[in-house]
Ligand SMILES: Nc1nc2c(ncn2[C@@H]2O[C@H](COP(=O)(O)OP(=O)(O)O)[C@@H](O)[C@H]2O)c(=O)[nH]1
């Protein structure tokens with residue numbers, strides 16, 4: 328005959344682990360109902376040898392939830408007032424949890440939806456203005472060239488050299504303006520792929536928490552499971568782009584190492600199809616992943632200074648076109664020399680950079696080792 332073992336265990340309830348009836352009474356919450364239904368309460372009473380209560384609870388199990396709960400209140404001598412207070416405390420906890428869930432990300436989504444509307448409205452007037460600007464620049468260039476060729480002055484006139492110098496300066500300024508305009512246009516064309524949304528580019532070292540932040544913005548969760556992904560509303564649209572030059576060569580021309588890299592890239596692309604960023608992945612492929620959500624395009628760069636750091640034009644294109652660069656650093660190793668150099672470089676390019684410190688919730692192993700070392704010495 329099998330012997331039933333009644334191993335003692337504490338009942339997690341109302342934020343504590345109850346060892347006796349009094350602790351349950353003082354921390355009584357609706358959790359008790361679930362414990363009664365799934366058999367945990369019966370096991371707990373049996374393990375504590377509380378025979379009378381055990382019999383009473385077993386007799387209640389046929390009842391519906393309301394009757395069962397009020398019966399459990401009687402068994403545990405919980406007064407209706409106490410009952411009310413615990414219900415209120417539980418409600419407050421639920422409100423707080425809901426608040427945490429809704430506020431920052433929901434606010435961001437609302438702001439982004441609004442932003443998309445503003446982008447669309449602004450776009451309507453941009454094309455004609457660009458054409459007007461282009462016409463004015465061509466007209467100016469033509470006038471300068473006519474003026475420089477027809478000054479009407481004799482070659483030995485002392486003003487001839489002054490006019491030539493001035494024209495040279497004007498021509499140089501014009502060339503610079505034209506270069507600025509065409510760079511701006513290239514950015515605009517590049518940006519058109521993103522539906523003119525707010526472009527956020529996340530960079531930082533490998534394991535700095537970049538992908539987790541991206542997933543949080545996309546789904547409200549750092550590493551969402553399938554059900555969170557399927558239920559997401561609005562739905563982020565994930566994409567992946569190869570930036571390694573090798574990725575464009577025909578397979579027959581690739582070396583074994585390049586082929587391997589290409590295979591990894593395909594795996595990475597697969598991850599993009601998973602509709603989230605891979606968290607904790609050791610990035611070894613040069614690819615850029617991102618998602619579009621409402622008025623936002625979010626780009627997750629592979630870690631900077633990683634072995635296959637992207638130096639391609641595409642990565643640079645994203646950086647140039649980005650409205651905001653989030654520079655992520657782990658709180659265990661913030662502000663390393665290379666991080667600061669990278670940030671200084673971005674700031675010099677006139678980019679708006681915000682630093683995000685991740686893993687603030689964690690005690691680093693190094694800190695713990697240091698503490699132990701101090702204790703020992
Ligand atoms: N505890 C904690 N872990 C984090 C945090 N951010 C990221 N992680 C973990 O750190 C590891 C690396 O994160 P990941 O987002 O893949 O970094 P990435 O390489 O910069 O994209 C993963 O195991 C994450 O779960 C955080 O704020 N707190």
Ligand SMILES: [Mg+2]
Nearest residue numbers: 537538605608
């Ligand atoms: Mg990552």
